Amino acid sequence: MKPNHLLIGALLASASFGPAIAQENKNVTVVLAEETDLVEPCMATRSNIGRVVLQNISETLTELDVRDGGGGIKPRLAESWEQVDDNTWRFHLRRGVTFSDGSSFDAEDVKHSFARAMSDQISCEIARYYSGMDITPAIVDEHTIDFTAEPAQPIMPLLMSLLTIVPSETPVEFTREPIGTGPYTLAEWNPGQNIRLERRDDYWGDTPEVSGATYLFRQDPAVRAAMVETDEADIAPSVSAIEADDPELDHSYPNSETLYLRLDHAMAPLDDRRVRLAINHAIDREAFVGSLLPEGTELATAIVPPTTQGWNAELTPPAYDPEKARALLEEAAAEGVPVDREITLVGRTGNYPNVTEVMETLHFMLSDVGFNVDLQMYEVAEFENLYSKPYPENRNPQLVAAMHDNARGDAVFSMYFKYHSEGRQSGIADARVDELIAQATAATGEERAKLWSELFGYLHDDVVADALLFHMVGFARVNERLDWEPTIATNSQLQLADIAFE
Amino acid sequence: MKRMIGQRAAASFLALLGLVVLVFFLSRLTGDPAALYLPIDASQEMLENFREIHGLNDPLLVQFGNYVTDLLRLDFGESIRKARPAIDVVLEAFVWTLQLALITMALVTVTAVVLGSLAAFRVGGLFDRLTSLISLVGASAPDFWIAIVAIVLFSVQLGWLPTSGTGSVWHWVLPVAVLFVRPFGLILQVVRGSMISALTSAYVKTARAKGVRNRPIIFVHTLRNAMLPVITVIGDQAAAMLNGAVIVETIFGFPGVGKLMIDSILQRDFNVILASIVVTALAIFIMNLLIDMAYAVLDPRIRY
Numbered sequence: 116m117k118p119n120h121l122l123i124g125a126l127l128a129s130a131s132f133g134p135a136i137a138q139e140n141k142n143v144t145v146v147l148a149e150e151t152d153l154v155e156p157c158m159a160t161r162s163n164i165g166r167v168v169l170q171n172i173s174e175t176l177t178e179l180d181v182r183d184g185g186g187g188i189k190p191r192l193a194e195s196w197e198q199v200d201d202n203t204w205r206f207h208l209r210r211g212v213t214f215s216d217g218s219s220f221d222a223e224d225v226k227h228s229f230a231r232a233m234s235d236q237i238s239c240e241i242a243r244y245y246s247g248m249d250i251t252p253a254i255v256d257e258h259t260i261d262f263t264a265e266p267a268q269p270i271m272p273l274l275m276s277l278l279t280i281v282p283s284e285t286p287v288e289f290t291r292e293p294i295g296t297g298p299y300t301l302a303e304w305n306p307g308q309n310i311r312l313e314r315r316d317d318y319w320g321d322t323p324e325v326s327g328a329t330y331l332f333r334q335d336p337a338v339r340a341a342m343v344e345t346d347e348a349d350i351a352p353s354v355s356a357i358e359a360d361d362p363e364l365d366h367s368y369p370n371s372e373t374l375y376l377r378l379d380h381a382m383a384p385l386d387d388r389r390v391r392l393a394i395n396h397a398i399d400r401e402a403f404v405g406s407l408l409p410e411g412t413e414l415a416t417a418i419v420p421p422t423t424q425g426w427n428a429e430l431t432p433p434a435y436d437p438e439k440a441r442a443l444l445e446e447a448a449a450e451g452v453p454v455d456r457e458i459t460l461v462g463r464t465g466n467y468p469n470v471t472e473v474m475e476t477l478h479f480m481l482s483d484v485g486f487n488v489d490l491q492m493y494e495v496a497e498f499e500n501l502y503s504k505p506y507p508e509n510r511n512p513q514l515v516a517a518m519h520d521n522a523r524g525d526a527v528f529s530m531y532f533k534y535h536s537e538g539r540q541s542g543i544a545d546a547r548v549d550e551l552i553a554q555a556t557a558a559t560g561e562e563r564a565k566l567w568s569e570l571f572g573y574l575h576d577d578v579v580a581d582a583l584l585f586h587m588v589g590f591a592r593v594n595e596r597l598d599w600e601p602t603i604a605t606n607s608q609l610q611l612a613d614i615a616f617e
Numbered sequence: 618m619k620r621m622i623g624q625r626a627a628a629s630f631l632a633l634l635g636l637v638v639l640v641f642f643l644s645r646l647t648g649d650p651a652a653l654y655l656p657i658d659a660s661q662e663m664l665e666n667f668r669e670i671h672g673l674n675d676p677l678l679v680q681f682g683n684y685v686t687d688l689l690r691l692d693f694g695e696s697i698r699k700a701r702p703a704i705d706v707v708l709e710a711f712v713w714t715l716q717l718a719l720i721t722m723a724l725v726t727v728t729a730v731v732l733g734s735l736a737a738f739r740v741g742g743l744f745d746r747l748t749s750l751i752s753l754v755g756a757s758a759p760d761f762w763i764a765i766v767a768i769v770l771f772s773v774q775l776g777w778l779p780t781s782g783t784g785s786v787w788h789w790v791l792p793v794a795v796l797f798v799r800p801f802g803l804i805l806q807v808v809r810g811s812m813i814s815a816l817t818s819a820y821v822k823t824a825r826a827k828g829v830r831n832r833p834i835i836f837v838h839t840l841r842n843a844m845l846p847v848i849t850v851i852g853d854q855a856a857a858m859l860n861g862a863v864i865v866e867t868i869f870g871f872p873g874v875g876k877l878m879i880d881s882i883l884q885r886d887f888n889v890i891l892a893s894i895v896v897t898a899l900a901i902f903i904m905n906l907l908i909d910m911a912y913a914v915l916d917p918r919i920r921y
Contacts, residue, residue: 150880152699161656238655238667246660289700306709307700307872308783332779333870337765339775341780496648496885503652532658539658 141326143597146339146348151310153287154301156279157232157239162607166352167310167330169608172215173279174297176206177272178283179524181422185314188272192220192280192296193447196272196514199261204271206349208258212319214282215300222260226252227283229262236287244277244528269559270525277523298323298612307332311381312611323612336468340592349594352605355468356409359590367411368601371522372467373418376460376477376582377502377533377542382512387452391579393443394514395433397484398477398582402435407469407476408585415583417571419521419529422603425555425567432583440484459511460490463498466518467587474516476559481514488514503539515542518587522603526567527556534574543580547573618913622906629902633895638686640894641681641887649673650697650885671697684891693895694888698881703888705894707874713783714866714873715900720789720857721796726851729801733808734835734843740813745864748805755802764795764868781869796862807850811843818842844915852908856901878907 151164156173157167170178178195193206212220229252232239244602249265262271282294293301298318304309310330314323331348333339340358359365384390404412416430417423426540448454460481471492473581479489489511493501501507502515517540521529530552531537536544551573555566574580591601598615651667666675672683687870693704736745771791772780778786815821816839824838863875874893881889913919 155700235666236670238663238670240656243656243659243663246662291701306706307877331782331870333868334876335765335868338768338781338868338870341768345772345780347780347782495883496653499648499652499657503657528658539661581639 118241121203133557136468140405141324141616142328143325143611144329144331144347145350145609146331146333146342148332148334148336148339150307151307151330153289154291154293154304154310156281156295157228157237157241157291158289159472160241160244160277160443160607165607166609167312168293168295169279170297170612171299171312172293172297172301172608173281175278175280176208176275179276179522181522181602182525188276191276192225192510193501196275198271202265202267203261203263204260204268205255205261206275208260209319212260212296213317214294214296215315216282216294218282218284220282220296221257222254223257223283223556224280225260225278226254227285228280229278231281231287232278233283234287235342237289241277241279243510244274247531269557269563270527273523273525299328302327318492321612323614324616325611326612328611338415343592343594346594349597350599350609351592352589352601352609354590354592355592356608357468359409359592361592363595364592366591366593366601367409367588368591368605369420369422370520370587370606371420371603372414372518372520372587372606373420374467374516374518374584374587375415376514376584377515377517377540378581379506379513379515379536380543380580381506383513384447384452384454384456384508385458385514387447388579389443389447390452390454391582392433393440393447393484394481394486395579395582396436396440396443397480397486398433398584399435399480400432400584403473403476403585407472410588411588413586413588415586416575417526418519418533418581419526419554419584420523420586420603423521423526423567423572425526427568427571427575430572437480437484444485447492454485455487457487457489457511459513461498461501461513461515462490462492463517464492464494466516477516500535504541514582516584520606522607526570530555530567530570534570534580543578545578545580548578548580550561618910621909625902625906625909629898631765633902633905636680636686636894636898637891640891641684642677644882644885644887644890645677645680648885650887653885654697671695680811683751693892696886696889698884698886698889703886703892704896706889707877707892710872710874710877710893711896711900713871714859714862714875716871717789717792717796717865717871718855721793721858722800722851722855724793724856725797725800725804727822728805730808730840730844732814733805734840736805737809737812737816738831738835740908745809748809752802752805755798756806757799757802760795760799761864761868763798764791764865766792767795768868772823781871783871792862792865792871795869796858796865800851800858803854804847808843808847811846815839815843839917844914848908848911848915852905855904857901859904860897 147166151163151167153164154168156168159169159173174192176191178189178191180187180189192209192212194209196204196206199205208222214220232241232247248268251263253261255261264271268274280296283298298320299312300315302313311327313327336355336358339351340354343351343364378385378391380386398416414432416432417427442592460478462470474490474492478488481488502517517531532540534541534543534548535552536549551566551570555563555570556564591605593599596617598617599613632752651664655663655667672680696703696706699706732748736748739745768780771778778790797903821834821839824834860875862873863879866873866876874897878893
């Protein structure tokens, strides 16, 4: 054979791509926007890692139920749990569970997983959910473990939905070969190109329909959307609103992100409630929905989404009323508040689709009622310097446009950071707020919900802490051969066991 | 020749050293990797612990001293983001970029030289005007646009090619084609211009007077003389491609060094930034050296 014939032969032989994955087999291909650069279970609360690892490879003791109305905690590796005393919770572990390396699952593994996640030898992301408290695990017997917390943690079962369980032999360093109890195991990993999971035969639970999954990474949303259209992929969990033009394939879902303007209460004129109220009345929130932001975007009255315990349904977004805003500013000016002082409106480039246009519109709306606003856009690292304490000295008063993600079902993961006077991203210092946060954090059940609800109302109506804007929506494109719908949890995990075929 | 290589190597080493110093300090001035790596609501304790693990608490000069000492042992340090050696991450990506650049530049060079030479032969003719139009469009069309249009046309509408990714020969077609367009337009114009002036020179008239036919005149006599400026442009274009074809890599999900560099800058993954700069700078140095040597081969008047 001549060399050029060889080449043609090679070309033809390699002619199989994409479409061949469909039809008969029960493999799915998921195309993600951001590369999964680690598969470490203790990093699974980061969305690009969680979508591959969480509940597919590594499981947790409990699981937040988002499908049936939301809010409830389901058993996973723990069959049941109870509160022993104020500070201690007891978890009864499932029996007959094995890890993918064949070893059996017991209380020792849970204890080690917690110690490893909290170790100062490695930087595990899930440790952040246990900061500010002292938790001690104690093994009662092979299948029972107690967690004692100081101060008391009424949401201990929820906190356990974040702890990924690894075998007790796992070294305290980032692993590239994660071993878990989940229905799938890591079969192949080509960094930057793809990751492949395969179904286990010896999984303790029901056998999922999906036999294997390949994860691909494409930064461009148009390419991700095109890949589902050409059958090269089955699920693109996030495509932009512009691409999501096919009602047969595209599904919108609340992506658990809330957009808001954090106001700098430490500086005039933002230390004046009338000025903060004027900002709120200056913004025509409705005008963004269906134009710059997709249809389905909801107006926010709290920094957490409506699926959160203690959601306050009585709050209404401030009406767009430029006349009122101007009047409030005049009133404040008359009393000597420096309302014409330059205020910096801070945005983050690439934060969400159309961020520049949204920021420019906000700039226009605020200037229109008489604010002296300067718009500054920063890339993520510089933005972070302005968003987190210590705030820069010699700054102008700032309105920082930020997004916050909390799909965990409880406001505790948001309120301290965003509103407590010691919180790293807090713009306020209010004794009543600090007290309510402390009370709600320590409360359980109805009482807890009531206290969060009260705090949301106090921040929104009394303090006018910030300008809450929108609960954002995302779009997923799903191949027609699948029976699967995205939920508010899709931002942080994608359980292959939830996927069925048409 | 050996002296030239030695001098160039010394000069490049100094330039590289300057670059490493500059990037080392500038990247550390512009943001804290701990704040970027850890979630925005991470506690002060976690931040401190992270900085301690990655040696970011040491004074800057101590960090630099450690870095240079490690570098002398060819240890580029760990990638913060990927928790493995930075040099492994970079070399893996660089192989993709190198293949992409080599294949594209080989195709560009052959087609641009052949078409450019033919266009120069009858200036103002139909073929000349046609190639000029194509090269002008090629040199000015934005590559992100070409890439998306190509995907929509060839993958979504016609279904001939995969949209993106790696895996088979077909996966290379669109990225190479998109990368091809701009340097092709540019080099074709340079070849054409250079050939036009070569074709009017005295030795071509002599050759014609001796009865030499058109094909040997173009491809034997004039091309060699016309190639010097062309090689310079080819070198420029190839260097740009070795730096990474960021847009093409991003759109087609090609795991190359350009995308890696941008991502590591955004994430302040210092060791990966530095390793990718050192690797691409070395590659560009070697390529420039080859180009200088090619001058000497093509033109016997050039001696080092």
